[in-house]
Amino acid sequence: MDNRVRNSMPMIKYDGNAFVDMEDEVAIEYPLTIFIDNEEFATMVCSPTNLEELVIGFLASEGMVRTFEDIESMVIDEGKGLVYVSLKVKQSINKEFYSKRFIGSCCGKSRQFYFHNDARTARTVLSKIQITIEQCFRLMKLMQEQSVDFQQTGGVHNAALCTADQLLYIQTDIGRHNALDKLxxxxxxxxxxxxxxxxxFSGRVSSEVLLKVAKMGIGIVLSKSAPTTLAIELANDLGITVVGFIRNHQFNIYSHSERIIEGKKGE
Structure with a gap:
């Protein structure tokens, strides 16, 4: 399989006057099933790029591993869409645990976790990082400039890992949560x-996205789109700064605004 996220597909375009036979760049949708120690664990639908990083990040997000070294071996059959993972420390897989609704409380306040596993793996972020207003705009601009596959298809999401001053890695996928797992x-x-x-981040900040960021231990998420109410509640609870609608020299800060400052850092 070639390492692409889009393919040319035939289509018929109505251009306002007539029907025209053309080709369009369309995002590839690829099913991938993960087996852990010969037991089926999960199937995801993704873009067929950086599959090893996707599986590593997904397993860490699900609490199956904590470090890369926890994985003994990984074999990817790209033709069949199968991944076989062997862990150094064998674990029993309770699929109900990974999909069962969780409602708990912390100091009298209910944490709005959907699943037991999120309650186990999401942690309060203690990052002290701060960035300026201009850095918010610049990081979003850098991500958008490198989002070639989105520009061609309109059917993928992009997530970039950044420092305050530069973009380090950008990942693309049809699933916004998959792009974060790749990072x-x-x-x-x-x-x-x-x-x-x-x-x-290019897409909506949902509760799922916010929890992925929390599990990574990252304190700021920037998006050109909107957050959801549950994402904001979780962000306030887990110590994450959510900045949305970064467009046209404006943005909205929805949680932990202390990390977004005016002027140069240190002033």
């Missing part, structure tokens, strides 16, 4: 520190 996998493989990093 998580890159961090784990490269043993990259994450408490001084920022996520620049």
């Amino acid at each position: 998580y996998g890159i961090c784990l493989k490269g043993k990259l520190p994450r408490n001084d990093k920022i996520i620049s």
